[in-house]
Amino acid sequence: MDNLLVFFVSFLFFSSVYGDNNCPLDSICGNNRFDIRFPFGIEEPCTYNPSFNIKCNNQGRAILSLPSAGDFYVRDINYLMQEIQVYDQFDCLPKRLTTFQLPPSSVLKPVYYRNYTFLTCSTDLVMSFHVISCMSNSTISTLATSSTNLASQMVTLYNCKVDNTFSIPVSWTPLYEAVFSSDLNNDLVLTWDEPNCQECEVEGQLCGFKNVTSGEIQCFDVPGTGNTKGIQIFRIVALALVIPAITCSLGVTCYICYEQSRDSRRSAAALQNTTAGGAAVVPQPETSIGLDDSTIESYTKVVLGESKRIPGPNHGICPICLAEYHPKETVRCIPECEHCFHAECIDEWLKINGTCPVCRNNPSPVHVNFS
Numbered sequence: 001m002d003n004l005l006v007f008f009v010s011f012l013f014f015s016s017v018y019g020d021n022n023c024p025l026d027s028i029c030g031n032n033r034f035d036i037r038f039p040f041g042i043e044e045p046c047t048y049n050p051s052f053n054i055k056c057n058n059q060g061r062a063i064l065s066l067p068s069a070g071d072f073y074v075r076d077i078n079y080l081m082q083e084i085q086v087y088d089q090f091d092c093l094p095k096r097l098t099t100f101q102l103p104p105s106s107v108l109k110p111v112y113y114r115n116y117t118f119l120t121c122s123t124d125l126v127m128s129f130h131v132i133s134c135m136s137n138s139t140i141s142t143l144a145t146s147s148t149n150l151a152s153q154m155v156t157l158y159n160c161k162v163d164n165t166f167s168i169p170v171s172w173t174p175l176y177e178a179v180f181s182s183d184l185n186n187d188l189v190l191t192w193d194e195p196n197c198q199e200c201e202v203e204g205q206l207c208g209f210k211n212v213t214s215g216e217i218q219c220f221d222v223p224g225t226g227n228t229k230g231i232q233i234f235r236i237v238a239l240a241l242v243i244p245a246i247t248c249s250l251g252v253t254c255y256i257c258y259e260q261s262r263d264s265r266r267s268a269a270a271l272q273n274t275t276a277g278g279a280a281v282v283p284q285p286e287t288s289i290g291l292d293d294s295t296i297e298s299y300t301k302v303v304l305g306e307s308k309r310i311p312g313p314n315h316g317i318c319p320i321c322l323a324e325y326h327p328k329e330t331v332r333c334i335p336e337c338e339h340c341f342h343a344e345c346i347d348e349w350l351k352i353n354g355t356c357p358v359c360r361n362n363p364s365p366v367h368v369n370f371s
């Protein structure tokens with residue numbers, strides 16, 4: 001019984017569909033929503049070259065090892081755009097980025113590099129700014145900006161110290177230089193040119209070696225989808241066993257929550273009866289006011305080019321309608337946090353709700369432009 005359980009669990013963590021040459025055509029690691037396939041792979045002889053090796057650890061995390069930059073967890077792989085999105089296992093990407101260096105021969109490359117000035121300031125004075133929280137504590141906060149102008153203003157106005165200027169790999173060119181980049185904490189995107197499998201992807205085919213010795217690649221038809229279906233069915237069966245267990249524990253949790261909230265409502269009511277300031281205990285419904293048209297219009301609109309590259313910490317889909325961006329579409333970005341959306345989506349949202357739908361920041365109506 002135990003063995004069976006281990007088998008199920010390891011199946012949920014890691015599964016592969018094998019091709020004719022004993023190389024997995026398509027592997028899955030953990031609960032990740034992306035699959036691992038050529039040029040990436042989990043077994044060395046089957047990857048395009050060692051740069052594309054991915055390890056799947058026993059917590060079901062896919063790990064990419066970069067030469068001299070170290071290990072990163074993989075969030076997603078976009079085979080069509082030839083992009084891999086990675087993050088720091090300790091949730092402090094900015095710190096990793098200050099020392100991030102890849103040898104010129106590296107196959108995987110950041111999209112852009114940009115110079116960022118890192119400042120250390122007294123936490124009391126800069127609390128209202130986007131500080132890099134994992135590099136800050138109650139006395140000292142770290143801020144980063146790509147605007148040298150803003151950096152020197154911070155030194156004169158807030159007595160900050162310039163830590164250093166680092167060339168940082170980023171996946172966008174900031175539209176707004178004059179803001180602190182909390183988004184250095186967003187995932188790092190790396191791209192590759194070789195091998196170019198985009199043609200196969202567009203045709204819905206799989207890419208692979210034509211000749212392992214020469215390194216030639218070619219597109220293959222997706223083999224008997226029955227094979228992949230088998231794996232899907234297996235996962236569904238495995239999940240079917242897991243879901244009732246989760247539902248059951250959810251039921252118990254809900255009951256406990258209900259009991260607790262009943263208790264806290266009782267004690268809140270008791271407090272209200274005994275103290276005049278009882279209202280402070282009962283949470284007020286959140287009221288939010290929309291922005292007026294002229295404020296919304298003051299936020300920059302961008303018409304997307306063929307590359308569809310969006311400025312800021314954005315990942316190719318509009319977070320409101322969840323549709324992918326297409327060339328020539330108009331996006332609007334919120335200056336403070338650089339989150340972007342289809343203009344028609346965000347305009348409607350901001351009219352009724354004055355906060356960024358992604359990070360809930362309040363965009364301020366007035367912008368100070370330092371650059």
Ligand SMILES: *[C@@H]1O[C@H](CO)[C@@H](O)[C@H](O)[C@H]1NC(C)=O
Pocket residue numbers: 113114115167
């Ligand atoms: C960053 O600064 C260095 C040294 O000042 C300079 O050589 C380099 O071109 C700058 N890089 C970018 C991307 O601006």
Ligand SMILES: *[C@@H]1O[C@H](CO)[C@@H](O)[C@H](O)[C@H]1NC(C)=O
Pocket residue numbers: 136137138139140
């Ligand atoms: C905060 O960080 C600074 C520098 O990183 C360190 O010198 C200081 O001791 C830390 N303070 C606290 C309260 O942890």
Ligand SMILES: *[C@@H]1O[C@H](CO)[C@@H](O)[C@H](O)[C@H]1NC(C)=O
Pocket residue numbers: 211212213214
């Ligand atoms: C594969 O490439 C090698 C080296 O280029 C060549 O010698 C060999 O004949 C090729 N094999 C096939 C099956 O085409």
